[in-house]
Amino acid sequence: MKKSIAIDMDGVLADVEAHFITWYEKEYGERFSKNDLKGKTEENAFPKKGMVKKFASTKGFFSTVPVMDGAVEAIKELQKNYEVYIVSAAMEFPQSLVEKRSWLSEHFPFIHWKNIIFCGDKSVIGTDIMIDDHLKNLDYFNGETIMFTAFHNIDFDNHTRANNWREVLKILKSLEKF
Amino acid sequence: MKKSIAIDMDGVLADVEAHFITWYEKEYGERFSKNDLKGKTEENAFPKKGMVKKFASTKGFFSTVPVMDGAVEAIKELQKNYEVYIVSAAMEFPQSLVEKRSWLSEHFPFIHWKNIIFCGDKSVIGTDIMIDDHLKNLDYFNGETIMFTAFHNIDFDNHTRANNWREVLKILKSLEKF
Known part of the structure; x- marks a missing residue:
């Protein structure tokens, strides 16, 4: 699996x-x-x-938010070897629900609706790996974590850091070796 | 916990x-x-x-959907002893996202947005217990399951059945004893 x-x-x-x-x-x-x-x-x-x-x-x-550099290609690459779920803490801002859903359809049409999750906190998400920029999500996660660099997490080193999508793919490749 | x-x-x-x-x-x-x-x-x-x-x-x-008989009181009761998450497969019907979010605010205002999850499939939901009417969700869940009676699940007995919210509370009480 x-x-x-x-x-x-x-x-x-x-x-x-x-x-x-x-x-x-x-x-x-x-x-x-x-x-x-x-x-x-x-x-x-x-x-x-x-x-x-x-x-x-x-x-x-x-x-209207721009797509992160390299994200489209990286997700396509990941889908070959992983079951990819998009998990967004959208519930705090109800108006964002439809906007985020449309944004995903526009920029990531190859992600199936079955694989999209809008939540509040992420503590009940039971995937094997989590890629996130927020410590509040990563710290309570049971599986492997990758911290995507953002201005607010620069000073923390609780999780494996990826500065961009190229580094995410590299980290995941190195995890596969073990 | x-x-x-x-x-x-x-x-x-x-x-x-x-x-x-x-x-x-x-x-x-x-x-x-x-x-x-x-x-x-x-x-x-x-x-x-x-x-x-x-x-x-x-x-x-x-x-405009009516609230299930006994649901409001039951959720309030459950919140005393459990971390209650509402998990709805809303992603297939994007227009339902905002409607479902408003409906919850209207009828269950005591449920925090952090505890609401709208998803596609429910296979990555890692709670201890799941209450659902659909076998497609219950069958792949790792924890305890309670199947809420619906017209489409009458002929199945894969999960502990609850015919109403009173029975849900009764089943959960009996689980606590073990």
């Missing part, structure tokens, strides 16, 4: 970081780089606090 | 069977009883085939 992987959307399949920067500039006229955000929390990412949560609650945010 | 339970929506929290009957009568003028449907498949529940799937794809169906 194929091993199963739970793959996060925001910050992993979807480049929300770039999108936050674009939306912040649009709203406040100030442009930040990804480097500027490094080591900050989501709450304090920008001078105006709580913007990450505000944008995430705004209609149109999730439907 | 509290044991966790995955509880299905359609046919368990929500009386979709009653709703199908109401919608069928509204559409075709023919009234069926729950007894008439017993032992039938979802596909062949009514003389006009495929109606269950048609209704489930129609806007407004899930937002």
Whole structure:
């Protein structure tokens, strides 16, 4: 049987970081780089606090987020050897449910609806592997974990880090050897 | 730590069977009883085939479904001793996502968004217990299973059967004794 992987959307399949920067500039006229955000929390990412949560609650945010570099090719590659599930904590923002579902159909039409999970917390997800950017999800997971680099997790080393999708594939290949 | 339970929506929290009957009568003028449907498949529940799937794809169906008798009180009771998750296979019908989320907020406002999961198949749900009406979900589940009676599962005995929410509570109490 194929091993199963739970793959996060925001910050992993979807480049929300770039999108936050674009939306912040649009709203406040100030442009930040990804480097500027490094080591900050989501709450304090920008001078105006709580913007990450505000944008995430705004209609149109999730439907227009850019795809993370290399994600489409990597998911296609992973589907050859793994049962790939997309697991997104969408429940906090109800308006995001339909936007996230449409976004996946648009950019990842090769992912079957049976393999999509929108949840609140991820503690009951029982896949073999989890790829996520949030410690709150990875720390309570029982299987193998890969932490996808995001500005808010730079200072942590609780999990195997992948800086991009190329590194994810490399890590998974090395895990297969054991 | 509290044991966790995955509880299905359609046919368990929500009386979709009653709703199908109401919608069928509204559409075709023919009234069926729950007894008439017993032992039938979802596909062949009514003389006009495929109606269950048609209704489930129609806007407004899930937002207006009646609550299953005794479900509200039972969930409140279960929350005292279990970590209760609502797990619904909503992904096949994207329009149902928002309707189901609103329906839960309306009828079960005491369920936190962190405890709601909308998925495709349920094979990666890792709770201790699952309450569901569908064999396709229960058969592949690793923990304890309770099959909530529905017209389409009358002829199966693969799982401990509960005919109503009172019986669910009784079964769970008896499990606790061991």
